[in-house]
Structure formats: C-alpha cells, structure tokens
Amino acid sequence: GDSVTQMEGPVTLSEEAFLTINCTYTATGYPSLFWYVQYPGEGLQLLLKATKADDKGSNKGFEATYRKETTSFHLEKGSVQVSDSAVYFCALVSFSGGYNKLIFGAGTRLAVHP
C-alpha cells in the first residue's frame, strides 16, 4: 500500500543553519504531497503542498519540490530560527478502500538552538 518514509529525528541545528528533512513515498500514480508542522501542544498545521510532479510548494521560507523520478518531497529552509522548532510531518493523499485519506510519515522533530 501507499506509504511515507521520513528521516528519523531529532534534528538539532543552530540558528541560521540550513535545514533538510528527507521524505520519500510509495504510491500508485502521482498523489498530492503535503508538509504539516506541529508546534508544542498544538494540532497540525499545513505548511506547504504540491499537487503534481515538479511543483514547488513554499511557505514561511520553507520549500519542497515534488520529484516523481526519485519519489521524494524533501523539506528545506535556508536559515532556521528558534521558532521553527517543531515536529514536521510529510503526508500524501491516498485513494484506497473507497475513500481518500492522508497517509502520514512518522514525523521528524526539529530543535533549533540560539
């Protein structure tokens, strides 16, 4: 079945460092891909999305490009801030069992230190 694999965390960076969180997927066809972010004590919020191959989603300085050749959707940011500390989830839309659903990766915790 469809699945999402993220790099294990935690990822610990200093402020202004470059961030990459790897995400690869297995799916039938070309599903829409998402990155969600979860700040401490809160629910998930959509960070960015891409709905077709070669699309680049971007928001708040974060970017991710839908790469069908490598079935990847890696999250990047050029200069992280302490406020970016959170758990990041990669997800795809899967149609199985008669309905559309989001399939999430396990999440990657990011800790940014001053």
Place this chain on the structure above:
Amino acid sequence: NAGVTQTPKFRVLKTGQSMTLLCAQDMNHEYMYWYRQDPGMGLRLIHYSVGEGTTAKGEVPDGYNVSRLKKQNFLLGLESAAPSQTSVYFCASTQHIGIVGNQPQHFGDGTRLSIL
C-alpha cells in the same frame, strides 16, 4: 473564527470506563476525521465522515464509535477503554472542493487521553 475545537484537552480514565470526545468546527466543512497520534507512528485515521449523518471506518477503527448528527460536530466514543487506547487524539476537517484530498485538513489542538 475558532476553527476546530476539541473537548476535553486532557482526560484520565480507568480500564473499562467509557467517554466521548467532542469535535466542533465552524468552517462549514463537509469532511471530518478522527486520528490518533502515537510516538514514532505519525497519525492514523480512526473514523471519518463525508457529511452530516454519515460515518465510515478508517485504518484503526476497533474499539471506537463515532457519530455525526450535526454537520459541525463529530463525536468519538470509547465504550470500554483499554490501555492500548492511551494516545493523543486529533480531529480534523476539510472542505470538499474539486479533487477530494487536495484541500488541506484543519486540525484541532488534540485531546491527551490516558487509560490506566
């Protein structure tokens, strides 16, 4: 605009007790979902609803029931709580526009449930 509101935020139950988690959304969304979040496993779909009066099973429905009597509310029930149901529960909603699944889901802040 409150978005998605979950009550309660925390609860401790004893094995065998029952309880209901309430989710309310004020965005007039058609689709609503209940997930559980466990360490290292991301979010897993328990049940979902595509409209008022409809419910359907997700990936991990056993031990849970749901109801959607009003469009804005989606209730998750545990009839006989078990320690394996200790988790953080999230409700989400989304609008149905165009291709279903391309719209973002809006999440509540979660309910932390412990079963002793």
